[in-house]
Amino acid sequence: MKTAIKTRTLTSVLLTFMITLTACSGSTSSQTGTGSQAGTKDANGIVTLRVLVNETGTNWNTYPDSEIAKELADKIGVKIEYVEADANKMNVLLAGGDLPDIVRADPNQYGKQLIDGNLIIPMDDLMDKYGQDIEQTIPTVVDYSRTNWSEGQNKLYFLPPQIQADPSPVYPNVTIGPTMRWDYYKEVGTPAINSTDDLLNVLQQISTKHPTTDEGKKIYGVSMWQDWGLWPYIIPFTWITQQTASGGSDLMAKPLGENRLLNVLTDDTSNYWVAMDFYNKAYRMGLLDPDALTMKNNDYMAKATAGQFILGPATWAMGDFNAKYAKDNKGYMVLPIGKQAWSGGVRPIGWSDKSYAISKSSKYPEKAMEFLNYIHSYEGARTMYSGIKGKDWTVENGKPQLNKDTIAAKVNGGDAWERTGIALDQNLIGLGGSVIDPSNDTPVNLFSTEEAMAQSSTTLEKDFSKHYGATYPGEVFSKLVQEGKLTDENTPLKSLTQDEIVKQNTVVLPVLTDDLLKLETQLKELAARTAATMILSKTDEDFAANKQKAIDSFKQAGADKLTQYISTEYAKALQNAGVK
Known part of the structure; x- marks a missing residue:
């Protein structure tokens, strides 16, 4: 029975997720709770928290009165409203410093700007009062965040969603x-x-x-x-x-x-x-x-x-x-x-590029912490994945079971299903669907x-x-x-022994230096521009010529320097971990 994310498995995806911290910094908010972008409280005391998401094309705001949205309001007195942003809008909002209540962003990319710019607050004091479930379900992720995503302050600024330390016992539907x-x-x-x-x-x-x-x-x-x-x-x-x-x-x-x-x-x-x-x-x-x-x-x-x-x-x-x-x-x-x-x-550290931080501009940081605690709790995650207890599922012989009407609604799909809000946006949910709730030994996602x-x-x-x-x-x-x-x-x-798997899981790479981060950004911009030329090549001969020209341009721009640094550091990490 697994009651928390394991420390040993936490490192298994670091090789994928360790991206450098950006060097830029933003302007500061003058004091906590003064932001015009922040949420509001209605006459019934329900707080609307606005969440800045670094993506477009979401559908959460399409169903503001979904069953799950109403359950959030009833359970913790919170409604959620997305503020969508592409890269350009994200940078404009961060530069302005007046942010929504919660920022969902990659701490490796935006952490330095958010923390050094005094745009987000540490959650440590709030955790003592409002984060009891987080301490139970993801304690090692909290420790990891303090160590790696706090600009050396050893404070909790970021919490990722979709944390799943162990593989699903059931093969999921491939997406x-x-x-x-x-x-x-x-x-x-x-x-x-x-x-x-x-x-x-x-x-x-x-x-x-x-x-x-x-x-x-x-x-x-x-x-x-x-x-x-x-x-x-x-x-x-x-x-x-x-x-x-x-x-x-x-x-x-x-x-x-x-x-x-x-x-x-x-x-x-x-x-x-x-x-x-x-x-x-x-x-x-x-x-x-x-x-x-x-x-x-x-x-x-x-x-x-x-x-x-x-x-x-x-x-x-x-x-x-x-x-x-x-x-x-x-x-x-x-x-x-x-x-x-x-x-x-x-996903021992979840989808780290979508990590939550509480904005200094928020007028309701306590409510923001309650929300983050709820989505990282077994109860909250199950509600968001599976629906409302007593309506969408019930407990039979000690085990949660989906109701036939709930299953039928999912099968029929369409607008009626989306209006339930069940699993409407998995980016929003703190725990992965296969995380086991120790109180009944079943996954939080009953589907x-x-x-x-x-x-x-x-x-x-x-x-x-x-x-x-x-x-x-x-x-x-x-x-x-x-x-x-x-x-x-x-x-x-x-083909590996358990000892070899453990060694593989300890391979950790350092983040890029500021100079290499700038180089990487330049290379990605060059690659995006090059793509159009490649794709619109008229013949095989044109494509081959354009390809060689592009590879030469990548090398001239410093691609080999990036490769050499990362490959060298990777080889050192393998050697230090005892991996052949």
């Missing part, structure tokens, strides 16, 4: 990977896809059959958005490269099962170059959305919801299409193709058991699962991993 209209894929006979060229050929077959939506809108084979940095070029192609971002910089990648790092810009086997080749071929085949190189996430999501794409990078990236049509056996599923399934793995996943599968998910001889989508991938036909993050660990 990131080649995400295709399943009904279209079945229509063309579910042909084998073992390469990106195979994938493009399938997109072409489908595109010929489905040039427009039922409403007459143009359907494109593939698209992307441009306000998440290099995300569309680095993340979606793990299924074929078996590489994940790693090494203290998101320009470095680690091949699965290998103790080496590669620079995604200068190594032509990387995700970045696989993406360049794929999107260029899609462009020349007429499959690429012409807005792909300028579109923002909000616009992408609108097109996805309208069914204008055949392929996407993740189920959550396809807007509300599945919510509307999955009951009619129409929608998007991650295909079990290529080499690797991205199952999510463990994450094998029985619940089978029962709550939509018509679309059932059809997908049946095609591959499984009862729910996660089982499709689980069987293929067990048969050795696919790998996942845990595959390399199977």
Whole structure:
């Protein structure tokens, strides 16, 4: 039985998440609780907390009166309102210093600016009175935050969401990977896809059959958005490269099962170059959305919801299409193709890039702390994942059980389901869904058991699962991993002893120096500009010439310097940990 996040496993994802602290600092707020951006209190004493999120395209504000929102108000006297911000808006708000009550941001990127600029407050004193559940559920994350995210002050400034120290005992439904209209894929006979060229050929077959939506809108084979940095070029192609971002910089990648790092810009086997080749071929085949190189996430999501794409990078990236049509056996599923399934793995320090901090501008820091405590509690996490006790689930023979009506509502989907607010935005929830509540030895997300996943599968998910001889989508991938036909993050660990796994988990890299951070930023900006030239190449010869020119420009800009530093430090960390 696990009552808290384990210290030993806490280090297992540091290699991925250790990104440098930014050197810039913001202006200060004159005194606590004077911000015009901060929340308000209504006549009933309910406090609306405004949360600055460094992302766009969320749907939390769409349902301000959801059942979960009302439960938050009833339970802790709080309502939540998102303030969405892309990178530019985020920087403007931080520079101004007048912030919403809670800031959700990467402490490695914004920590120095927020702390040195006196824009956020330490939570330590508030924790004593309002953070008892946090101390119980994630004590080692609290310790880690004080040590690593406080600019040397050893104070608690940041709390990440989605903390999950141990792997799920049940294989989850995969959400990131080649995400295709399943009904279209079945229509063309579910042909084998073992390469990106195979994938493009399938997109072409489908595109010929489905040039427009039922409403007459143009359907494109593939698209992307441009306000998440290099995300569309680095993340979606793990299924074929078996590489994940790693090494203290998101320009470095680690091949699965290998103790080496590669620079995604200068190594032509990387995700970045696989993406360049794929999107260029899609462009020349007429499959690429012409807005792909300028579109923002909000616009992408609108097109996805309208069914204008055949392929996407993740189920959550396809807007509300599945919510509307999955009951009619129409929608998007991650295909079990290529080499690797991205199952999510463990997250001992959660999604650190979305960590919560309490703004000095907040007029209600105590309420902000109560909210953070609630979402990191077993009770709060279960409510947000599974619904309200007595209404959406009940306790039978000492075990929480979802009600049939709740399962049916999820299966039917659509606006009615989203209006419940259940698991509406998992970025918001403090604990991972497979965290075990020790009071009843069940996961906080009641939908994450094998029985619940089978029962709550939509018509679309059932059809997908049946095609591959499984009862729910996660089982499709689980069987293929067990048969050795696919790998996942845990595959390399199977050949290691427990002692070797422990050693692997102690490999920690230092953050980048300020100079290297600036260099990394410059390289990412150069890579984003280069992408358009690569993708719009007219011929194979043009692409090859542009590719060599781009790699030369990356090296001239200092890419090898970044690679040498991180690779050297990685080798030292391996040696210090006793990893061969």
